[in-house]
Amino acid sequence: MIQVQxxxxxxxxxxxxxxxxxxxxxxxxxxxxxxxxxxxxTGKTTLLKIIGxxxxxxxxxxxxxxxxxxMVFQKNALFDFLTAEENLLLPxxxxxxxxxxxxxxxxxxxxxxxxxxxxxxxxxxxLSGGMQKRLGVARALVIRPKILLYDDPTAGxxxxxxxxxxxxxxxxxxxxxxxxxxxxxxxxxxxxxGDRIYLLANGxxxxxxxxxxxxLSNEPHIIQFVFGLRK
Amino acid sequence: MKWDVLFSEFIxxxxxxxxxxxxxxxxxxxxxxxxxxxEHEIKTAIVKxxxxxxxxxxxxxxxxxxxxTQEIAxxxxxxxxxxxxxxxxxxxxxxxxLGVVIPALLVVSNLGAALTxxxxxxxxxxxxxxxxxxxxxxxxxxxxxxxxxSIFSLVCLTMFSIFVTLLFAxxxxxxxxxxxxxxxxxxxxxxxxxxxxVCAFLKALVFGAVIPLISCVYGFNCKEGAQGVGTATTNSVxxxxxxxxxxxxxxxxxxxxxxxx
Numbered sequence: 122m123i124q125v126q127x128x129x130x131x132x133x134x135x136x137x138x139x140x141x142x143x144x145x146x147x148x149x150x151x152x153x154x155x156x157x158x159x160x161x162x163t164g165k166t167t168l169l170k171i172i173g174x175x176x177x178x179x180x181x182x183x184x185x186x187x188x189x190x191x192m193v194f195q196k197n198a199l200f201d202f203l204t205a206e207e208n209l210l211l212p213x214x215x216x217x218x219x220x221x222x223x224x225x226x227x228x229x230x231x232x233x234x235x236x237x238x239x240x241x242x243x244x245x246x247x248l249s250g251g252m253q254k255r256l257g258v259a260r261a262l263v264i265r266p267k268i269l270l271y272d273d274p275t276a277g278x279x280x281x282x283x284x285x286x287x288x289x290x291x292x293x294x295x296x297x298x299x300x301x302x303x304x305x306x307x308x309x310x311x312x313x314x315g316d317r318i319y320l321l322a323n324g325x326x327x328x329x330x331x332x333x334x335x336x337l338s339n340e341p342h343i344i345q346f347v348f349g350l351r352k
Numbered sequence: 353m354k355w356d357v358l359f360s361e362f363i364x365x366x367x368x369x370x371x372x373x374x375x376x377x378x379x380x381x382x383x384x385x386x387x388x389x390x391e392h393e394i395k396t397a398i399v400k401x402x403x404x405x406x407x408x409x410x411x412x413x414x415x416x417x418x419x420x421t422q423e424i425a426x427x428x429x430x431x432x433x434x435x436x437x438x439x440x441x442x443x444x445x446x447x448x449x450l451g452v453v454i455p456a457l458l459v460v461s462n463l464g465a466a467l468t469x470x471x472x473x474x475x476x477x478x479x480x481x482x483x484x485x486x487x488x489x490x491x492x493x494x495x496x497x498x499x500x501x502s503i504f505s506l507v508c509l510t511m512f513s514i515f516v517t518l519l520f521a522x523x524x525x526x527x528x529x530x531x532x533x534x535x536x537x538x539x540x541x542x543x544x545x546x547x548x549x550v551c552a553f554l555k556a557l558v559f560g561a562v563i564p565l566i567s568c569v570y571g572f573n574c575k576e577g578a579q580g581v582g583t584a585t586t587n588s589v590x591x592x593x594x595x596x597x598x599x600x601x602x603x604x605x606x607x608x609x610x611x612x613x
Contacts, residue, residue, distance in 0.1 A: 175481050192485050198478035202470075212486045215493070264486065 122186050122300050123149040123172065123268065129180030130167055141167060142324040143180060151186075154294065154301040156315035158308070158346065163321045165304040166195065169270050172302065191266030191299075195273045197257040199245040205256050206232065206241040209263050216264050227263065235259040235289065251282035255289065262293060269294075271303040275310050287313055308347065312336065320346055369591070372569045379491045380499045380565070390497050397501030402508060405462050409455050413513040416450055417442075417520030425529055435529055439536045440543030442521045447548040451514035453600055456559040459506055460592040464567040467498060468588035471571025472581040480572075490572075498564045506560030510552060551607040558603060559596055566592050 129143030141164040149155050159165050170176040172183060173192050200208050206228050213224035232238045235255040237248075245253055254274065261269060274290065275283040287310050294301055305311055311318050312332035320327040320335075322342045328335050336347060424441045428434060471494065474480050483490055518540070525531040531539075570588035574580050 170481070173485055175484060190485060192482070194478045194482060196477055198482040200479055200482070201477075211488070215488045216486045260482075 122151040122153070123302075124184040125172070125181065126183075127181035128168075128171065128178050128183065130164060130171060130176070131179045140179075140324055142321065142326075145181070145326050147319065147326060147329060149300060149302065151300055152298055154303065154314055154316045156303045156305060156311040156318045157321055158305060158311055158318060159321035160346070161306070164324070165321055166272050168321065169272050169302060169304050173270050185268065187267040189264070189267045190270065191261035191264055191268070192270040193254070193257045193261045193272060193274055195276055197245070197253045199253060199256055199260070201245050204242050204244055205237055205248065208245070208256060208260050212260060212264050231259045231263050234293070251278055251285065254278065254282075254286055258286070258289060258293065262297060265297065267299055269299045269301045271301065271305075273305050274303065275305065275307050283307070283310065290314060322346065369566075369569055369573075372573070373565055376491065376495060376565050376569060377561075380496050383492055383496045384500075388492065390492070393493070393497035394500050394504075397497045398505055401459075401463055401498070401501045402505035405458060405505075405509065406512075408462065409458055409509055409513050410516055412454055412458060413451065413517045414520045416454060417446075417517040417522075418524050420445060420450065420517070421521040421524040422528070425525075436539070437543075438525055438529060439522075439531070439539035442525075443518065443540045443544035444548065446514055446517045446521070447544055447552050448604065449600070451517050452510050452552050452555045452559070453596065455509045455513045456506065456556070456563070456596045456600075457593060459502070459509070459559075460563055460596060461589060463502070464563050464592045465585050465589050467564060467567035468571045468574070468585045469581050471568055472574030472584045475572065475574050476576055476580060495564070495568045498568070499561065502564040503557060503560035506563070507553060507556045510556035514552060547607075547611045551603075551611060554607065555600065555603050558599060562595055562599065563592055566595060 125145060125147050127143075128145040130141045131138040132141050145168070157165050157168060167176060169192070171178050172185075173190055174188075200211065203211060206225075209228035209231055210221075210224050213219045213227055214221065217224075219227065229238065229241065232241055235258060237252060237255055237259070240248060240252060245256065248256065258274070271290070275286055278286060290301070290303075291314065301314075303311070303314055312335070315332055317329055318332060318335040319329050320340075320343050322345075327340050327342045328338060330338060335343065338344070338347075421438060421442055424445070425435050425438055428437055428441070471480075474494075480490060483493065522531075522533065522536050525536050526533060567588050570584045570591070574584040
């Protein structure tokens with residue numbers, strides 16, 4: 122489904138700049154959920170944006186067997202000049218070319234799925250953090266993507282809301298059968314959501330193991346990350 | 353850093369901005385002829401562009417009308433000891449310069465700045481990335497409606513501002529210099545022709561086209577953070593102001609040459 126070969130990205134685009142990461146090679150199968158973990162600034166979001174086609178790599182290539190992508194952004198990236206309902210109507214009418222009537226029905230259905238039916242007429246800045254995240258998930262899913270990218274979906278949320286978002290992600294994954302890539306620092310959520318977990322550290326990937334295997338790994342970088350040890 | 357390095361960096365940046373402006377203009381003009389029309393977005397932008405700024409333009413141009421009549425009267429009295437040409441001089445000056453440039457500069461400082469900061473904020477909060485991922489064309493969705501709305505609004509605002517300026521000039525002329533309304537309008541008609549109106553219309557059209565494009569270029573190139581948005585907005589307003597003043601000179605020269613206006 123997703124094949125990444127020798128991927129590399131520099132800090133800046135100039136030739137003299139240092140590598141943020143390089144020679145990353147991995148494969149993600151259809152309907153698989155893969156989690157990328159790592160300390161702040163290791164390039165997890167950059168990796169996700171390269172896969173999403175928002176950034177160009179400085180090295181390597183990515184093959185997507187299906188380019189129908191959706192993404193939930195770390196800061197939600199909701200269109201602040203549109204209401205919650207209009208945030209869903211826009212992709213439906215622009216991207217899916219639906220009529221206004223059909224789009225409205227579908228938008229309302231999606232708002233109900235994510236529990237925001239009563240907030241349809243509110244603007245993003247009138248919603249709580251958890252509600253904004255759910256709206257972000259709904260906006261990404263409304264175009265029925267085959268690959269869904271989550272950039273730190275539980276960042277800044279309290280444990281209860283964080284669990285609610287994770288449960289919603291599991292429910293929607295089952296419902297829409299999509300391949301999911303998640304970037305997070307939250308080990309608990311990573312083990313709950315991921316079929317496999319990678320660690321991005323020192324510009325390289327480690328792991329790619331099932332949650333239990335990842336937690337029990339002997340790889341020094343993983344041990345250091347999981348148990349919060351310093352070198 | 354040395355001055356020559358700074359200067360070459362400055363030239364490089366300005367050239368880059370110019371080429372980006374040119375690319376944006378090409379894309380927008382292509383959409384003008386091939387669609388999609390985006391009527392709903394254009395109407396929304398016209399309301400935002402036109403109606404929001406209308407009170408500011410009325411106040412500014414009304415005062416301009418009051419001031420310009422007094423200034424012209426003083427100069428005429430000092431130089432030729434006659435004030436009979438107040439309507440002619442006022443009409444020419446308002447139609448060719450003030451009635452066009454003042455609304456354009458107000459649009460730059462108000463709506464141009466708002467447009468740059470809006471797009472800049474959308475960039476820094478990943479909203480532009482979200483649009484790209486949804487395969488929504490940024491130029492078609494964000495720039496084109498504002499481009500059309502700006503042209504339409506600025507042409508209307510210019511005609512309205514000329515009317516308001518002349519109206520207030522007429523009020524001062526009649527109250528302070530004893531012109532009757534009929535006398536003033538007759539003198540105005542004698543000095544101001546259709547060519548002057550065409551000149552004003554063309555200037556408004558060009559300013560209306562240029563301002564949103566420059567504002568959008570700076571918005572798209574905005575750097576991260578609040579400081580990035582602030583810098584982009586300042587640069588956008590400065591560039592737009594200089595371009596409006598420069599283009600005003602060029603268009604005045606060209607219209608005098610072609611239209612004899």
